[in-house]
Amino acid sequence: MFIVTSAVKKFFLNKHSVIVGAIGTGKSTLFRLLKNRHKEIDAFKNDLIIPLEEALSFSELSDFTKEYYIGKDERTLYQLLWKFNILSKTAIAISGMPNFPESKSEQTINNFLKESLSTDAYSSIISKVKDLISNANIKFEANIADHPITLEAGIKKPSTNKKKINLEEVQRAISSAVKERGFDKATIIIDKIDRFVAGIEYAIQRNFLTALLEVDDDMASDSHLNLKIFIRYDLFERLNFSNLGYDKVVDNAVILRWSKDETLRFLATRICMALHNAQIANFHNMILATDLSEYGLSFRERFLLNPKIPKILKKVVSKKQKVERDQNLFGKFDKSFITKVFPRKAIHYCASSQQTEEIGIFEFLGGHFIDGNSVCTPRYMLIFLKEVVNNVSSYYEENPDQISELVLVDKDYEWDLFKKKCVYTAYIDAKDIYVKNIGTVDEKWAKQFSNFTSKKGNKTKFDFKWIRANLSDVSEQDSVDFLSFLQVIGYLKISEHHSDIKKRGYELPILYKTAPNHS
Template sequence: MDALNTLKEPFPTEVLPLLDFGSADGRKDGFLEETFVQTTFVKQFLQDRHSIIVGQIGSGKSALFELLKNKSKKLSVYRGRFIVPVEEAISFQLLRRFIHDEFADHDRKLIYKLIWKFQILYRLCEEVSKLPGFPGDKGEKQIRAFLRDVKSKEFDESVIGKIKGLLRNASVEIKTKVSEAPISIKASFSGGHEGQSKQEINLDRIFRHVVDSLENRPSGRPLVIIDRIDTFVAGEDYDTQREFIEALIEVDDDLDVSHSFIGRKIFLRADLFSRLDYEALGYDKVNDNTLRIGWTDIELLYFFANRILVAFKKHNILTEGDVLLSTDLSKYHLSGISIVRMIKIIPLSVRKKFFNFNSINQERDASLHEKLNKSIITKAFPRRIFHKDSSLNEVDIDIFDFLLTHFKDGHGKVTPRNLLTFLKQVVVVSATYYEENPDQEVHVKNIGGDWEWELFKARCVYGAYCKAKEEYIRNISKVGDEWTKYFATFIGRRANKKTIDFGWMKSITGLDDERVIAFIAYLDHIGFLYVIETHPDVKKRKYRVPIIYMPSPKG
């Protein structure tokens, strides 16, 4: 199936500044659904067999959460569900103080479990109260009463504020069970009303009212989705966070038994998840209920290609039909398509519309899928680019090898977020190049049997990579405000230092031993370091900075 040249001639470079590839933040990405990649992980996710979803920073956790929240048609299994988002950013410092000040005589892990059941129940009740005809029966009136009791003008709307307000402004006892262990807390804050008879709030009874309400309505089975509880913290706050998340996992297990009608999806950071206390939780049980987000090389290229195609389609530069017609697919024996393609009496515009990626059975040949993705990329990118080694030598490299090796973080992963940031930088640098060189036109050439533009010059691509690295470092420096000062010191002093250890880090930061260990843990968490020499004593471990965060060679 010889390729036909259907590409625009020349390429309209004035469009480059207008290209939109979407946002690196899944919560703000307007192209999220349009550029969705059904990875192997997604296929497993659609089986709905796991409630714990684990992934690295930038791997797509927030994007998946957002798709669920908006009932995306891409996640068809969940579209008929009653989605209940829980996305409160917890202050673990406030949580720790709250538990210490008000529940010093209680087992804090039990209080964490009660807080989680309370939070999940409150959000369920909030969403049920928005349904038409609410309240429709005695049970729903009990739900309304619970919501009314929780409202407090004195405290904020956080889960801590709600519980404070409930216990301080009323004479109540909150009860529940987790794994058959009873938990209860009573109003004990200063300012409580002495002599009042106790009002009992039994969370499990209200859970049953929620289940009854939803079973009798056409709204669908509930699915509680939980995110934003794993921001990076250190020291005592980290211990609180870890115990709080462990309590959530136990509550999840309890709900699976006591209220299995209520589905759950909990999104967690991989590095934090790996450090939970599995001896207490039961590793086999938790592991069996956990789905880890992962991207294969082919899936990453699909993500990259899809972003290019969607952006180009918005400006009528490239369509699926253009890709299929201008790419040599002779070895794939697409005989029926070849015949239609060659009938010259059919206008080219009609043939282009006829051709789309759904007109061929991609599942029958994974290599065809990969070929099309690579073809989209090389419509704009040169097939070979260069990078500079530590001796400032320009080393020739295949564009796909470059994409799959030069963006690995300290976890050994290439994330869609980093690839998207790079793509946007390539366009910015290239747009500037063409503005400064108005005599340069981009023409179509036949390269290896495919018709391609020479749009992104090799030097522009490398320059964009260097700028993207600077942006990655800027973004990472803002992950934890507590460490901004020390991160800046680290960046300023590291130069081309290849090995990082505890002693060197202590010498440049001036922190005490515990804080140095916490800072290194932070850098490991954000993928800025990876261990090259393990040791039981964290002070004796050695680390290295991955290539994506190494300074670009000057000169």
């Protein structure tokens, strides 16, 4: 099931190049959607989609720069590498089409593929360029933001007999070929460039991604080439926007973030679908079981809300001006659908009193699933909902004398289905799953994460000194990097700010704090 949030609606317009989000907010889902099902999206259905999913070694990139780009601005090298890689992948995609090369522009593309050895779609960009210029027979030329860039082996081995690859000419040929083949655009979707790295690699990664944004800006005037760049939110915030301007880059970005209302919509939709699939109630039945008296809906408006009424009949019904509402009608539906099965009160563990108490279900849902990035993702809610179903199923199996009945609560009809203790137990069970899942995000840190969780006990606040004292097999630098990693994945949040990581204070967000079983 795919929920179209306000951010996703912006994405579907195909007017933004950069897609930004914290871990779990849906970047990978949108990438796969474009890669595998773009024809289902109006703004992309006539595009040639080209995935670029190369996980680059930043240490290898650093070595390459030191060897072949001595004394020059590394940013220009990164720009050239990106442009070459983007054009190379697009050229390979076009070369696989019937009767290639069938035009002058495609002949230019064919020559480019041969001269640049780019017919091999599996070699890494660094390996490919290194092999080319190591033979001292290739000179790359590009022009990005009106700045000419060249790369040649002559830095170390001067030669007068070099082939020239002018990337601007290649881009023009590709753009023409895309149009000739009947596509609106070639959309290059770029992912797997934002894996967590630290130290020197992190600095290189930031500069490399900044160069990609600059290439995107340079190529924006080409109506037949389109980039979609998927970047982790915390990394995006730390890029250097001095050349492009922060406002300009942000205006070109879609920020994936689920609001509380959208999270409730996701949960309500899952519940509605489950009741419909179980043949318990459909959407119209649930509307009829909902108190809408505060909205003053007339027969005409109820008629428009009925999903069984054909759209053509709804169109002939004249519109009526309405006064502004404090709560949206669909927001009312979402909350009503949730309380059709969830109790109106939930059990909450108060850390200060070390006791459980009851709070409103929407306060519980709105506040208990926030990670260290201040994000609630649909993944968290889905895991929780599955655990609720499992616990409720076990409850009724162990208590066959109890049944769920439709009862009237404050003018709304609701099922007494999900018991408060079942919901609380499901939340505790879900917490364990959240921790296990996040511990596998990066294999490099899996061992340290396992040691951390085994030693933290009920402690909620941490710092560099605690890491050094309790994770003895982790070096000083790795301790700094590990803290940064825990913050990036949302397992920790900063509680005491300081420019020096060794002097910062960190805290577990509520999502990962231990809560006792309810007795």
